[in-house]
Amino acid sequence: MAEAPQSLQAVIEQLNAADKKHLSLKDKRARTVARLVLVQALYQMELAGTGVESVIREFSDFRFDGDIEGETLGAADEAFFAEGLRSVVKEQTEIDGLISEHLASNWRLERVDTTVRAILRAGTWELKFRTDIGKEVVINEYVEITKAFFGDHEAPFVNGALDAIAKVVRT
Template sequence: MKASSHTARSVARLAAVQALYQMEVSGVGVEAVIREFSEHRFDRAIGPEEGEPLASADEPFFAELVRGVVENQRQIDAGIARRLAEGWRLDRLDATVRAILRSGAFELAHRPDVPVEVAINEYVDLARSFFEGPEPGFVNAALDGLARDVRA
């Protein structure tokens, strides 16, 4: 994969996590959030003084991630729940962590063309961009376990 394609996929993953978070906290529907990102967030300039747009996203990949998580959320959540420590429930996790895990779990289960290591590294990097504590390690362990479950 070319560097620009890799960057576009990374931006799509970040946007998918943001969209899933937004859907959870605001209740907005999947098609509305995809449309909002497509029309108002992708390829927009950073600010009025800056003429450079943000990195382009792989918009079809973004939409596939968001729709896929919503369409398969029950199975995805069950898979994640199996990887949580005893006594922990998915709803006890931070909403951003849930969004990261859900998107990563969907990608691992439904995109066999994406190597396991790539998917896990991308989502751990996303966790690092949001959290400085133990969350990135938790995301790594959970997605590693999920990968063994779905790609065995």
């Protein structure tokens, strides 16, 4: 039986307890919030077909420092969020190709849950295009975000996929 999903607040606290070099505690928290919001924005864009710039404006105007799933999460690293969203959209063909290469042979990316797909896209973007961030940090953050949404059920899948992708893009 799967564990109940953790609250997003609990995930943020757990991730921020880890030692992440070069960022203050405030900046670590803002980066974690940006990752959570990036996943939410990618999910929203896929379902609603909304354009990247309008989503960035919406989140900037109405959602940052606001609430996700009834929880106030605090400030987000808005520049990181915007960079991520723009880059995932711009590089989506390459990102989706990397993800697809690391799915089981009988799975297509379209069969993956929409939220998991958003998590994998965001994680793959960081692994491929933000090499200044340690791969362990990237994988851990997105695995913990997965746990927040799904408990432990989907976390091994996300961990395995991102680890395999990291081995290809971070040689």
